[in-house]
Amino acid sequence: MANHDVIIVGAGMAGLTCATYLNRFGVSSLVLEASDAVGGRVRTDKMDGFLLDRGFQILLTAYPEAQKLLDYQVLDLKSFRSGALIRLDGTFSVMSDPFKEPAQLVNTLLSPVGSLVDKLKVLQLSNEVSKESTEAFFNDKSTDTLSYLRDLGWSEGMIRNFFKPFFGGVFLENELATSSNFFRFVFKQFYNGEAVIPAQGMQEIPNQLAAKLPEGAVQLQTKVAKIVGNTVTLADGQTLTAKAVVVATDALQADRLLGRNVQRSFNKTTCTYFAAERSPLTEKMLALNPNRLSTVHNICMPSDIAPSYAPAGKTLVSVSTQGLEGVDEQKLTTHIVKELTEWFGADVKSWKHLRTYHLPESLLSFPANSAATELKITDTLYECGDHVAYPSLNAAMATGRKVAEMIAGI
Numbered sequence: 367m368a369n370h371d372v373i374i375v376g377a378g379m380a381g382l383t384c385a386t387y388l389n390r391f392g393v394s395s396l397v398l399e400a401s402d403a404v405g406g407r408v409r410t411d412k413m414d415g416f417l418l419d420r421g422f423q424i425l426l427t428a429y430p431e432a433q434k435l436l437d438y439q440v441l442d443l444k445s446f447r448s449g450a451l452i453r454l455d456g457t458f459s460v461m462s463d464p465f466k467e468p469a470q471l472v473n474t475l476l477s478p479v480g481s482l483v484d485k486l487k488v489l490q491l492s493n494e495v496s497k498e499s500t501e502a503f504f505n506d507k508s509t510d511t512l513s514y515l516r517d518l519g520w521s522e523g524m525i526r527n528f529f530k531p532f533f534g535g536v537f538l539e540n541e542l543a544t545s546s547n548f549f550r551f552v553f554k555q556f557y558n559g560e561a562v563i564p565a566q567g568m569q570e571i572p573n574q575l576a577a578k579l580p581e582g583a584v585q586l587q588t589k590v591a592k593i594v595g596n597t598v599t600l601a602d603g604q605t606l607t608a609k610a611v612v613v614a615t616d617a618l619q620a621d622r623l624l625g626r627n628v629q630r631s632f633n634k635t636t637c638t639y640f641a642a643e644r645s646p647l648t649e650k651m652l653a654l655n656p657n658r659l660s661t662v663h664n665i666c667m668p669s670d671i672a673p674s675y676a677p678a679g680k681t682l683v684s685v686s687t688q689g690l691e692g693v694d695e696q697k698l699t700t701h702i703v704k705e706l707t708e709w710f711g712a713d714v715k716s717w718k719h720l721r722t723y724h725l726p727e728s729l730l731s732f733p734a735n736s737a738a739t740e741l742k743i744t745d746t747l748y749e750c751g752d753h754v755a756y757p758s759l760n761a762a763m764a765t766g767r768k769v770a771e772m773i774a775g776i
């Protein structure tokens with residue numbers, strides 16, 4: 367006889383979303399999490415009064431699944447300005463959304479980042495994708511994003527100076543080999559909403575979901591060793607049974623638990639944090655470096671967006687580098703300081719290195735025409751997570767919701 371209705375393995379965004387919907391549907395669940403806190407990849411560490419998200423992350427408020435489930439007001443979201451600062455010829459050019467910031471229209475049109483025709487094409491694509499549903503994006507045949515941009519007629523300068531650094535930072539790969547369908551989906555989210563961070567760090571998002579579950583519904587520091595049928599065996603040898611089991615871990619852990627031998631490719635990122643006395647940026651925007659052969663790819667000051675990310679009178683600096691196979695923290699830090707000294711001057715040499723997060727399995731690669739995985743494996747076994755759909759927080763939440771609906775018969 368099963369001693370639980372549903373056991374969910376993994377308290378990341380997919381697992382917590384699944385548990386939240388099951389609770390709404392009147393189905394009890396037990397969420398087992400191997401680590402010391404909920405969130406999976408959406409975690410925030412506290413260090414010397416700074417809030418360090420584990421890798422540079424943002425929430426896009428237009429995500430349909432986030433809108434359904436999250437209380438944005440309670441999260442106290444802080445917004446980036448639309449667009450980005452582009453580092454060209456030793457200075458920064460502003461690329462912003464003129465619909466959101468009409469005052470920046472002239473600056474954007476005159477920016478050397480791309481031609482006037484390029485910028486008009488951005489407006490045209492914005493209008494086109496705003497009319498598509500999430501499902502429609504992923505039902506179409508796709509190509510890689512780079513080919514898609516070239517086919518639509520954007521100049522090589524616009525692709526090199528804007529699309530590669532901006533969306534390369536989203537995809538965590540510099541060649542825009544990611545599916546054009548995913549590009550179109552993400553483009554819509556930026557157009558329809560805002561890029562934000564919660565005032566107290568990205569982990570507040572999974573914390574909010576977990577707080578709404580019944581007491582005892584989430585069991586931390588509980589590693590699952592194997593799953594056979596509807597029986598879950600823990601690392602300490604204890605066995606639990608359930609009417610349904612949901613695997614909501616990351617891709618590699620899911621493969622291990624489900625006995626799959628799958629060759630997976632991941633996009634890698636490394637995030638290096640510094641403490642500074644003052645912000646070197648004049649705008650609340652992400653700064654992009656089109657030179658992807660450099661060490662610094664993207665840089666932002668999270669404390670410019672949400673002052674609570676740093677102690678009073680201090681600035682938190684976040685530097686992202688894509689594609690590193692391994693990291694020597696000292697050498698990487700030295701290279702970053704050298705490059706940014708050329709950008710911002712000698713003040714950079716006084717910055718204090720706080721922590722480096724190297725994330726070799728940050729996002730599953732998502733090439734053209736990637737196929738989604740079935741969420742229902744057997745009558746008692748299910749799987750959810752962004753790796754079974756497309757790489758985003760929205761997909762993690764969507765698959766969690768869909769599995770809950772399957773189990774509850776909704």
